[in-house]
Amino acid sequence: MVNHFKQIHEREHQKRVNQIESARGKRRVNLVGKYAMKMQKYRNASRDVLTPKTGYGLADELKRAGFWVGTVSNKPQAADVALKEHMVDVMDKKKAECVVLVSDDSDFVGVVKEAKSRCLKTVVVGNLEHGALKRVADAGFSWQEVLMGKAKKEAISVVEKWSDREILERLEWRFDPEKERDAYAAVDAFYNETASGGEFDDDSVFGGGYEMGGGVVEREDSGSWWELDSDEAVS
Numbered sequence: 284m285v286n287h288f289k290q291i292h293e294r295e296h297q298k299r300v301n302q303i304e305s306a307r308g309k310r311r312v313n314l315v316g317k318y319a320m321k322m323q324k325y326r327n328a329s330r331d332v333l334t335p336k337t338g339y340g341l342a343d344e345l346k347r348a349g350f351w352v353g354t355v356s357n358k359p360q361a362a363d364v365a366l367k368e369h370m371v372d373v374m375d376k377k378k379a380e381c382v383v384l385v386s387d388d389s390d391f392v393g394v395v396k397e398a399k400s401r402c403l404k405t406v407v408v409g410n411l412e413h414g415a416l417k418r419v420a421d422a423g424f425s426w427q428e429v430l431m432g433k434a435k436k437e438a439i440s441v442v443e444k445w446s447d448r449e450i451l452e453r454l455e456w457r458f459d460p461e462k463e464r465d466a467y468a469a470v471d472a473f474y475n476e477t478a479s480g481g482e483f484d485d486d487s488v489f490g491g492g493y494e495m496g497g498g499v500v501e502r503e504d505s506g507s508w509w510e511l512d513s514d515e516a517v518s
Contacts, residue, residue, distance in 0.1 A: 296325045360390075367394050374401055381406065389415040408434075 299318045306314050342352045353369065355361040371394065373379050382398045384391060387409035396419055398405050407420040408429060417423030422441050424434040 292325060292328065296322065363388065363390055367391070370394050371397065374398060374403065380404065383408065384416065384420070385409070386416065387411045387414050391416060392419055395419050 299314075299322065303311060303314045303318065342354070345352050353365060355365045370382065370384075374382075374397070381404040382395070383406045384395065385408045392415050395405050395407070395416060399419070399421070405420040405422075407414075407416040407423045408426065409416060409423070410426055411417070412425065414423075422437075424437075428434045428437075
């Protein structure tokens with residue numbers, strides 16, 4: 284590309300410059316007007332082709348599109364390490380509820396699993412149909428699905444499934460050893476206290492009250508459960 288530009292376009296540009304410099308008066312003015320647009324195109328093209336670029340030359344375009352862009356060194360895996368650290372930092376600060384990773388690199392499987400362990404939703408966009416990242420993530424799309432709009436349509440149903448799953452998880456009973464142990468410990472403490480200091484019998488529970496530690500919890504005496512009120516008592 285650079286050789287082509289120098290051999291053809293740079294040579295033609297130099298010819299125009301020589302014509303303008305050698306002309307005088309009205310002819311010079313006419314040549315400047317004639318070549319003005321072509322010379323401007325040459326300057327724009329030379330800036331893009333001949334000027335050395337940093338990375339892939341997309342940083343400025345991405346920044347103009349509203350994305351945050353971070354630069355890294357030329358060391359091997361420097362970009363991967365920086366991206367992983369950034370993702371973990373975002374998770375630590377709880378800045379996101381969903382992680383979207385555009386990659387097919389299986390080196391990111393660990394950080395995707397880390398995001399899922401922290402109850403974050405994960406989405407992967409890549410060209411590999413059955414890649415390692417898509418098998419781990421909650422949802423995966425190809426670039427073709429993104430360009431065709433299929434991913435945008437399926438995103439609605441995916442989010443609905445996530446919401447339904449979260450509701451079911453809240454309603455689902457799970458065995459918690461700590462809670463069960465605390466509950467049984469409270470019951471054991473109740474009976475132990477009763478056996479050591481309190482009076483516990485059928486009358487105290489179903490009748491007047493229960494004594495423990497010097498305190499009495501009274502209950503209204505409404506008689507035995509099998510004794511029905513007579514009509515006179517009701518009236």
